[in-house]
Amino acid sequence: MYDIVLRNGLIVDGTRSVPYIGSVGIIGDRIEDISRDKELVGKEEIDCTGLVISPGFIDLHTHSDACPLNDKSGESMVNQGVTLQIGGNCGISLIPATVENKDEISSFFARTVEIVPDDKNIDLYNMGDYISITNEKNQIINTGLLVGHGTLRAAVMGFDDRKANDEEMEAMKVLLDKELKGGAFGMSLGLIYPPSSYGDVEEFIELGKVIRDNEGIITTHMRDEGDGIFNSIDEMLEVAEKSGVHMHISHLKLMGTPQWGRSQEVLDKIDKAREKGAIITADQYPYEASATGLAALVPSWALSGGNTKMLERLEERSPELLKEIETIMNKRGGPSRVLIASTNGSSPEFDGKYISDISQEMNLDAVETVIQ
Ligand SMILES: [Zn+2]
Incomplete structure (x- = not known):
């Protein structure tokens, strides 16, 4: 007798095997049996006829960093089947911050992401703070975080449009290493959003090595997703090749009608780099639109400072x-x-x-x- 039986659903088990109709027997929080034909009996039985039974989905591209802090339980995500969300994408995260620049970082976050912590005085400066604060909240979803490169850069050198000097470079590496060891899954680039966009290939390679050593990942919102996309991919491939980091291209697309129809060229370029040994992956969403803050219409130089x-x-x-x-x-x-x-x-x-x-x-x- 199982605690719960999910009966007669279309089972998509995540192993890429052909979906089949079957039932799932659960005891406590463990799946004990999956069966195509055996009659499983449970204290509670849920008829899944016409429904899909699958493991929870991972949404690896969210900006939900502040949601747990605002007592958002994650219900809207779970209702879509998502059980793990990764925040801190596109170069923008709430941490790391210092007492001096916390307000600036928060308003930078707000400009693009729109959801900021309700409690402006919350003591949130690093991964450790984030984990302990969110652990106390009533969460029905699992959350992981990336360090936004823009936030990292802002925490060390503010919002100026210039190259990092040796000292600043070292400080970024130390801070990044600390956050990765504190539980961050990697770092995100947001190369249309200052101050992440003020970084260059050398900076990304140096930070990439730190992430590689911590077995993390870089996700990237590339510098140009329109007519300059081929140069942008080259930039990211160079970082992947020279640092050995796992580079993941976020929301891969061809923006603007003149670029439409060139997907194969983009994919060929990525395939070629993979054949040479670079670790490079990408994700894509299935609709013809993008969403961001209105400041994305303002050129990078006008956002400096x-x-x-x-x-x-x-x-x-x-x-x-x-x-x-x-x-x-x-x-x-x-x-x-x-x-x-x-x-x-x-x-x-x-x-x-x-x-x-x-x-x-x-x-x-x-x-x-x-x-x-
Ligand atoms: Zn993005």
Whole structure:
């Protein structure tokens, strides 16, 4: 007699074997039997006819770092079948931070990720803090974390657009090593998001070696997912080859219609590097859209120095800034393809509208609408 029997579901067991109809017998928290034809009897039996029975899914690309801190139990993820989520992607994580720069890092996180800890005074500076705080929360999902390279860089050298000097490089390596030993699974790059985008190949190779030694992984939001994608892949392959780190390309895609149809070229390039021994993998989502913060329309140089500096530059409205915002927006499909999904409660009248609609309503041109 089992505690629970899941009866007559389509079993997809994660081993790539052909799915089959069967039943699963569970005692306590262990699967004790999986059977195609035996009649399993349980104290509780759940009819799974027409449903799939499978191990929990791993969502390796989330920005859910702050959700456990805000008493979000992970129910929405579990309802989709996800039982393990990995946060801290695209160069952006809540840790590491110091007392001096915690607020700046939090606002950097907020600019892209939108969900920030409700408690602004929470003592969250490193992996150890993260684990002990989240362990006390009522979580029904497992969470793992990557160190965002942008956060790591900001914690050591702020938000300036410059190369790291030897001392700063060493400090980043020490801090990264500490967080990896403290439980982080690896590091993420976010090369369209400053300050991660201010790093160069040499920096990534040096940090890559630290991650390799800790048997971690680098995930990467590449520098260019549009017309510059082939150079961007080369950059990542060089890091993988020279550091020996496992490089994982996040949300691999070809952005912008001129690039469509070139997937095979991208895949061939990756295959070739793998044949030469580089450890390189990628993931992809099955829809034609991307989601990020509106600041992704602002060029990297205009974000140098952090949030306050960005706002000053937007206020100035220099002709080259206006031009570049327009160019970036057009690469993403233009004002009629950029949708404001949410303003996180600050301007609900814009939620669910395209930039083109809002600019018509406000009687402003598209770039001015983005700035405002
Ligand atoms: Zn990303």
